[in-house]
Amino acid sequence: QVKLVESGGGVVQPGDSLTLSCQASERTYTQAWFRQAPGKEREFVAAIAWLDGAVEYADSVKGRFSISRDNVNDRTYLQMHRLKAEDTALYYCAATNSAGFSTTRAIGAYDNWGQGTQVTVSS
Numbered sequence: 001q002v003k004l005v006e007s008g009g010g011v012v013q014p015g016d017s018l019t020l021s022c023q024a025s026e027r028t029y030t031q032a033w034f035r036q037a038p039g040k041e042r043e044f045v046a047a048i049a050w051l052d053g054a055v056e057y058a059d060s061v062k063g064r065f066s067i068s069r070d071n072v073n074d075r076t077y078l079q080m081h082r083l084k085a086e087d088t089a090l091y092y093c094a095a096t097n098s099a100g101f102s103t104t105r106a107i108g109a110y111d112n113w114g115q116g117t118q119v120t121v122s123s
Helices: none
Strands: 004-007 010-012 018-024 030-036 043-049 055-057 065-070 075-080 089-096 117-121
Touching (some): 004 089, 018 030, 018 089, 030 065, 030 075, 043 065, 043 075, 055 065
Parallel strands (some): 010 117
Antiparallel strands (some): 030 089, 065 075, 089 117
16 A cells, blocks of 8 residues: 655635645555545546656646656645635545556546645635
8 A cells, every 4th residue: 555645735815826745655657636625526636647757637727737746756746826716625646556657537546545635725
């Protein structure tokens, strides 16, 4: 089991930026960020593949969020810009070695999850 620890959440105003970090206990082939707002299903945000750095984004965050990873330190980042109230959610880091070295937005493909870090966007 891979241990994932998220950090960087907080309370920001609309239009602000925030960067989340996820520290993994070991290397995984695919890492992703999901989020869950109160009363809603957990949804895919972004994913990155370790081998070639391929990335994938949800349409709702494309152009505003950027996922990256530090392969030396097994750390993944989610840079969030132009934040909106609807970005408010608990953000989870997830990882899998079952996606064939590629990205995937399928929640069922991820078998390692962090505890989540809260992001609140409010004026």
